[in-house]
Amino acid sequence: xxxxxxxxxxxxxxxxxxxxxxxxxxxxxxxxxxxxxxxxxxxxxxxxxxxxxxxxxxxxxxxxxxxxxxxxxxxxxxxxxxxxxxxxxxxxxxxxxxxxxxxxxxxxxxxxxxxxxxxxxxxxxxxxxxxxxxxxxxxxxxxxxxxxxxxxxxxxxxxx
Numbered sequence: 001x002x003x004x005x006x007x008x009x010x011x012x013x014x015x016x017x018x019x020x021x022x023x024x025x026x027x028x029x030x031x032x033x034x035x036x037x038x039x040x041x042x043x044x045x046x047x048x049x050x051x052x053x054x055x056x057x058x059x060x061x062x063x064x065x066x067x068x069x070x071x072x073x074x075x076x077x078x079x080x081x082x083x084x085x086x087x088x089x090x091x092x093x094x095x096x097x098x099x100x101x102x103x104x105x106x107x108x109x110x111x112x113x114x115x116x117x118x119x120x121x122x123x124x125x126x127x128x129x130x131x132x133x134x135x136x137x138x139x140x141x142x143x144x145x146x147x148x149x150x151x152x153x154x155x156x157x158x159x160x
Contacts (some may be wrong), residue, residue, distance in 0.1 A: 012054070027055045 015026035034048045086094070152158065 024058050
């Protein structure tokens with residue numbers, strides 16, 4: 001593109017509102033201005049192409065949003081109509097089985113997981129604590145007792 005649009009502003013800067021958003025009205029106005037100007041250069045022609053493409057996208061977006069809104073309204077109406085004809089058993093199924101039981105099941109599973117983790121940590125701690133067998137501990141105590149008695153004898157004390 002030319003130097004006119006190479007700065008930070010860009011092609012769409014002229015069609016922005018005071019709040020910085022691109023307005024459909026401003027785009028249409030700018031397209032008319034470019035078409036009226038008989039001295040349009042290559043840059044103006046490029047700007048016109050970009051603005052027309054952007055305007056088309058804006059229209060497509062508005063149409064899509066309108067279709068989404070209408071589909072949402074139709075779906076809401078269908079849901080409301082369906083709620084009106086639900087039997088008591090169907091309502092119980094929706095509320096109890098689908099809503100409450102799902103939530104309760106999720107809570108129970110998370111509680112089981114929490115308890116399981118705590119239990120495995122406790123077992124790991126016990127395994128570390130009792131990793132040395134009792135005969136090995138007794139042998140170590142006997143060795144230490146002999147050393148202590150020797151030291152006491154050297155100091156002039158006897159332990160019986």
